[in-house]
Each structure stands twice: as C-alpha cells, then as structure tokens.
Amino acid sequence: MEVVIAPADELAVLAAAAIDALLRRKPEAVIGLATGSSPLKVYDELARRHAEEGLSFAQARGFMLDEYVGLPPEHPERYRNVIEREIASRVAWAPDRVQGPDGLAADLPAACAAYEAAIDAAGGVDLQLLGIGTDGHIAFNEPGSSLASRTRIKTLTKQTREDNARFFDGDVEQVPRHCLTQGLGTIMAARHLVLLATGKQKAEAVHQLVEGPISAMWPGTIMQMHPHATVLVDDAAASRLQLGGYYRQTFASKPAWQGL
Ligand code: F6R
Numbered sequence: 001m002e003v004v005i006a007p008a009d010e011l012a013v014l015a016a017a018a019i020d021a022l023l024r025r026k027p028e029a030v031i032g033l034a035t036g037s038s039p040l041k042v043y044d045e046l047a048r049r050h051a052e053e054g055l056s057f058a059q060a061r062g063f064m065l066d067e068y069v070g071l072p073p074e075h076p077e078r079y080r081n082v083i084e085r086e087i088a089s090r091v092a093w094a095p096d097r098v099q100g101p102d103g104l105a106a107d108l109p110a111a112c113a114a115y116e117a118a119i120d121a122a123g124g125v126d127l128q129l130l131g132i133g134t135d136g137h138i139a140f141n142e143p144g145s146s147l148a149s150r151t152r153i154k155t156l157t158k159q160t161r162e163d164n165a166r167f168f169d170g171d172v173e174q175v176p177r178h179c180l181t182q183g184l185g186t187i188m189a190a191r192h193l194v195l196l197a198t199g200k201q202k203a204e205a206v207h208q209l210v211e212g213p214i215s216a217m218w219p220g221t222i223m224q225m226h227p228h229a230t231v232l233v234d235d236a237a238a239s240r241l242q243l244g245g246y247y248r249q250t251f252a253s254k255p256a257w258q259g260l
Pocket of ligand 1: 038
C-alpha cells in the first residue's frame with residue numbers, strides 16, 4: 001500500500017494523472033467511479049484535461065461503486081445522476097458506457113447479480129476510485145461487512161446517513177436507509193485501487209485503513225491485502241498515522257518515472 005500525503009489539489013492531480021496515463025495506454029479501460037465529496041477535484045481535473053489536453057473517454061467504460069435504493073430517477077442525489085453531472089457529461093462519456101447498480105429494480109438481488117456479471121463482461125475494473133466513510137466504509141460496505149462480499153443490498157449506518165444528510169438539505173430523514181453496493185470482494189478484484197481522503201474527520205478511518213489490523217469493523221482495512229493500492233491523504237486526514245514521516249520521506253524520494 002502506498003500512502004501519499006499532500007494538499008488536496010495535488011492529490012486530485014495525482015489521481016487524475018493516473019487515470020489519464022491509463023486511458024492513453026488503454027483507451028478502452030474500465031474506470032471505477034466513486035461519488036461523494038472526495039473525488040470531486042479529480043473529476044474537475046479530468047474535465048480540464050478532456051477540454052484542454054484531448055483526454056478521451058470515448059472508448060472507456062465506467063462502473064459506479066454504489067447507488068441508493070428507491071430514489072426516483074430524476075432525484076439529483078441519485079448516484080447515477082451525480083456521476084452524470086460531476087464527470088460523465090463533462091467528458092462526453094456516452095451514458096450507455098457508464099453503469100451503476102439499479103436501485104430501482106423490482107428484483108434487487110437479481111440487479112446485483114446482473115451488475116457483477118456486467119463488470120466481469122467488461123473485463124473487470126482497471127482503476128477504482130474510492131473514498132472512505134468516517135466509520136471506515138469503502139463503497140457502502142459498512143462495519144461488519146463480509147471481507148469477501150459481492151454487490152448486494154446494505155443498510156446504511158446512522159453515522160453514514162448523518163454524514164450524507166448534507167446532500168439532502170441537512171435532513172437525515174431524506175437520506176435513504178438502503179443502498180446497493182459493490183462488495184469488498186468486488187472492489188478487491190479491481191487492478192488498481194486509488195483512495196482519496198481529506199479532512200480531520202477521516203483521520204481515524206485512515207489510520208485504521210493503513211495501520212490497523214484487518215477487520216470487518218473497519219472494512220477499508222481489506223485494502224492492505226491488495227497488491228496495488230494507493231492512499232492519497234491530506235495533512236488533516238494523515239494526522240493520526242503513526243508512520244506519517246516515513247510515508248512522506250518515501251514519496252519524496254520516489255523516482256518520477258514510477259508513477260502511482
Ligand atoms: C460513494 C462511496 C462512499 C464515499 C464515502 C466518503 O460512492 O462509495 O464510500 O466515498 O462515504 O464520502 P465523502 O467523499 O463524501 O466524504
């Protein structure tokens with residue numbers, strides 16, 4: 001696991017540069033998309049590179065991490081709409097090349113199985129963007145999630161619903177109670193994991209993710225088992241890391257050709 005500690009704007013450029021390099025090497029790459037605040041600056045930087053540097057998503061595929069259950073199709077916080085607004089529409093990514101789990105399906109388990117099959121059929125995810133919840137969830141794999149789980153329905157914790165109330169006029173009652181989420185096993189099958197976390201409220205989750213024992217209580221800790229995981233954090237999110245000095249020194253002395 002590589003840990004990079006830098007200001008948020010630099011982290012976004014690093015993540016976007018990794019996606020840029022992937023797409024130029026493999027135009028038909030499969031990108032895993034996160035919602036929430038953490039990837040927004042990455043999406044800004046990708047939109048800039050699309051507009052100014054010819055970065056193309058025309059042949060790429062996108063798969064979202066998760067979706068709320070039951071939000072109406074036009075709801076602005078439905079994750080499929082968030083992804084369309086924040087990235088797909090800005091980089092001319094055809095709607096049929098970006099998919100999420102169907103939170104409005106009549107048969108939710110069948111929709112989850114279909115989503116797993118679609119990811120497989122696309123050849124698997126090349127680079128998966130991730131954020132982390134204050135309770136340590138990645139995607140919506142809340143504490144107690146099976147470390148081998150696949151896409152399924154989950155119940156959001158009170159803490160996650162409170163954290164996400166800011167997207168619903170501050171009203172926690174408007175935040176759905178259920179979601180469909182890629183499982184930890186699904187995420188672990190991606191070839192490169194790139195997690196972004198900023199702010200003091202993420203410091204304990206980041207400490208556990210990088211330095212804690214692997215445990216379903218902190219679901220992101222499964223990333224310690226991944227052969228290519230990159231954790232991008234700002235000073236505040238890094239503030240509880242025991243080996244912060246070592247991670248800073250390692251990144252500072254990393255040869256430029258190595259990339260993420
Ligand atoms: C969103 C997702 C979640 C968020 C996490 C952090 O698709 O999967 O795991 O990444 O809740 O959210 P923010 O970035 O809003 O702090």
